[in-house]
Amino acid sequence: MMLDGCTPWPAETAAHYRRTGLWRGSDLGALPREWAAAYGSATALVSGDTRISYTELADRVDRRAAGFVREGVRPGDRIVLQLPNVPEFVEVAFALFRAGAKPVFSLTSHRSQEIRHLCELSGASGYVVPGVFRGFDHVALGRQIAAGLPALRTVFVMDAVEEAEGSDGGRVDVVPLARVDGDPQPLPANDPSDVAFFLLSGGTTALPKLIPRTHDDYAYQTRTVAELLSLDPASVYLAVLPVEFNFTWGCPGVVGTLASGGTVVLAPDPTADDCFALIERERVTLTSVVPTVARLWLEEREFSDRDLSSLEVLQIGGARLEPELAARIAPELGCRLQQVFGMAEGLLTMSRPGDDPHSVLHTQGRPVSEADEVRIVDEQGDPVPPGGVGELLTRGPYTLRGYYRAPEHNARAFTEDGFYRTGDLASITPEGRLVVEGRIKDVVIRGGDKIAAGEVEAHLLAVSGIAAAAVVPVPDAFLGERIYAFLVGRDDSAQEPPLTALKAALQQRGLADYKLPDRAEYVPRLPLTPLGKIDKKVLAAAAADPARSRDWARVRQDPQSPRRTAGATAPAATPTPVR
Numbered sequence: 001m002m003l004d005g006c007t008p009w010p011a012e013t014a015a016h017y018r019r020t021g022l023w024r025g026s027d028l029g030a031l032p033r034e035w036a037a038a039y040g041s042a043t044a045l046v047s048g049d050t051r052i053s054y055t056e057l058a059d060r061v062d063r064r065a066a067g068f069v070r071e072g073v074r075p076g077d078r079i080v081l082q083l084p085n086v087p088e089f090v091e092v093a094f095a096l097f098r099a100g101a102k103p104v105f106s107l108t109s110h111r112s113q114e115i116r117h118l119c120e121l122s123g124a125s126g127y128v129v130p131g132v133f134r135g136f137d138h139v140a141l142g143r144q145i146a147a148g149l150p151a152l153r154t155v156f157v158m159d160a161v162e163e164a165e166g167s168d169g170g171r172v173d174v175v176p177l178a179r180v181d182g183d184p185q186p187l188p189a190n191d192p193s194d195v196a197f198f199l200l201s202g203g204t205t206a207l208p209k210l211i212p213r214t215h216d217d218y219a220y221q222t223r224t225v226a227e228l229l230s231l232d233p234a235s236v237y238l239a240v241l242p243v244e245f246n247f248t249w250g251c252p253g254v255v256g257t258l259a260s261g262g263t264v265v266l267a268p269d270p271t272a273d274d275c276f277a278l279i280e281r282e283r284v285t286l287t288s289v290v291p292t293v294a295r296l297w298l299e300e301r302e303f304s305d306r307d308l309s310s311l312e313v314l315q316i317g318g319a320r321l322e323p324e325l326a327a328r329i330a331p332e333l334g335c336r337l338q339q340v341f342g343m344a345e346g347l348l349t350m351s352r353p354g355d356d357p358h359s360v361l362h363t364q365g366r367p368v369s370e371a372d373e374v375r376i377v378d379e380q381g382d383p384v385p386p387g388g389v390g391e392l393l394t395r396g397p398y399t400l401r402g403y404y405r406a407p408e409h410n411a412r413a414f415t416e417d418g419f420y421r422t423g424d425l426a427s428i429t430p431e432g433r434l435v436v437e438g439r440i441k442d443v444v445i446r447g448g449d450k451i452a453a454g455e456v457e458a459h460l461l462a463v464s465g466i467a468a469a470a471v472v473p474v475p476d477a478f479l480g481e482r483i484y485a486f487l488v489g490r491d492d493s494a495q496e497p498p499l500t501a502l503k504a505a506l507q508q509r510g511l512a513d514y515k516l517p518d519r520a521e522y523v524p525r526l527p528l529t530p531l532g533k534i535d536k537k538v539l540a541a542a543a544a545d546p547a548r549s550r551d552w553a554r555v556r557q558d559p560q561s562p563r564r565t566a567g568a569t570a571p572a573a574t575p576t577p578v579r
């Protein structure tokens with residue numbers, strides 16, 4: 001049985017995946033014990049000076065699982081998990097799987113807006129935090145959120161905290177992780193087709209969506225990718241990006257490496273200094289980064305005398321990789337480049353060892369599973385001719401069939417026959433390799449971080465002095481894209497808030513820093529398409545070229561004109577289509 005609010009695969013499809021051996025009846029919570037039986041004293045995790053063997057990891061997971069049960073965590077409970085790249089992340093995630101609870105993976109950069117939404121949407125009963133991390137007090141945030149959300153009963157905190165009473169009036173329990181400990185006890189096994197945890201969607205909507213991942217589908221994904229990369233006990237994976245990112249967690253990442261008996265090294269941050277030192281010290285063989293981090297590393301390489309010769313494969317994905325950057329990887333870092341196109345929703349494509357050099361530089365490779373189905377369709381949903389560009393649709397054994405508790409959004413995001421509309425534009429080469437050509441979804445990809453334009457716009461509109469807002473990506477040599485906001489000030493406002501004031505207001509509202517606009521431009525009104533929607537193509541072109549004329553902003557609204565504008569005089573929310 002799947003958790004309520006999730007969409008299962010159709011029964012006959014699930015039966016097919018089982019019959020063909022893709023889904024093997026896995027239980028993620030049972031894995032650490034199975035791994036310990038196979039790999040025992042080998043090193044599973046490295047973090048700073050701490051080294052944890054497979055046996056120790058399984059013991060810690062068992063004790064923590066018992067501890068969570070003692071603290072009232074029950075099968076089916078949702079627990080928001082917000083920890084940095086530390087062993088506790090891995091231990092807590094597996095302990096929660098073991099206890100049948102479902103962690104909701106959140107970024108450490110998330111603030112009150114995101115966390116409150118995640119807690120509310122998931123109905124979380126617990127929230128796991130680092131304490132004070134990078135100057136931000138997550139315990140205080142937990143108390144503040146719990147004060148308005150009765151379902152949230154416990155904040156579990158990694159660092160020691162003073163037992164101060166906070167804004168919740170003492171209603172919420174603040175429990176140090178050190179106390180989440182108990183003698184191992186037999187716990188019921190998980191149903192392999194049930195949800196194991198939730199990933200966060202890169203999102204196209206104003207509020208982020210939750211992606212349910214099942215035990216069987218995630219075990220299949222990680223196993224398949226680990227096999228594709230021939231991981232074995234000699235493999236050493238460096239977790240550079242946040243562990244909660246699907247790329248780092250399971251592509252093959254942490255889970256795939258542990259399943260292969262290898263060693264996972266946790267990097268505290270992606271800087272070249274720290275990562276090169278770890279690659280040298282731990283003889284790292286594989287790691288995964290976004291293009292921005294790869295660029296940073298290439299810039300630092302000539303100033304570093306670290307020995308990177310152990311590194312065999314560098315996976316790069318999460319954002320468009322410029323062929324110019326791709327071409328520098330093998331010669332300058334001395335390892336093989338693997339392009340990865342992926343999404344927390346499922347589908348992964350990647351180049352393979354032995355692929356011809358041209359395709360490694362210019363394509364994102366083939367789907368990892370024979371059972372992945374991909375379609376490229378035009379605006380009507382009809383297949384484009386072979387090689388043509390269109391929207392990428394996909395379904396398969398590890399691609400979701402529906403977001404959690406989002407029936408209306410699901411009706412738009414999936415076709416009737418269960419294909420997920422990715423919002424990415426792609427083409428397929430005659431050899432079956434995917435080439436990402438752009439996207440139609442309203443998202444900015446900034447250094448690999450996904451920012452839903454609609455989410456930032458909604459917050460901008462709540463800032464005083466702003467009547468209309470449109471957020472678009474603007475190309476950037478280092479981050480790939482930055483966030484550019486076009487704003488229309490209110491007629492009645494004495495002054496339009498400058499960028500610094502805008503950012504401060506958004507931070508004040510509790511929006512994560514990575515979503516703050518990098519630039520803002522005030523215009524008298526926003527351009528509209530003939531159908532009355534804000535014309536983001538026009539805005540994106542204008543953002544990319546400050547010298548480009550802003551005609552649409554100057555011309556007074558003319559009901560006869562095919563290109564209309566929205567702003568103070570015509571609010572973006574209620575445009576009337578031109579006939």
Ligand code: J2J
Nearest residue numbers: 202246247251317318319320340341342343344424436
């Ligand atoms: C262009 N755009 C890309 C690529 C992802 C592995 C790797 C990445 C992700 C990820 C992931 C891209 N070129 N190579 O989960 O396991 C954009 C697309 C896609 C969106 C998904 C993994 N690789 N993208 O990035 O859920 O627009 O997953 O739909 O964060 O990133 O973002 P996310």
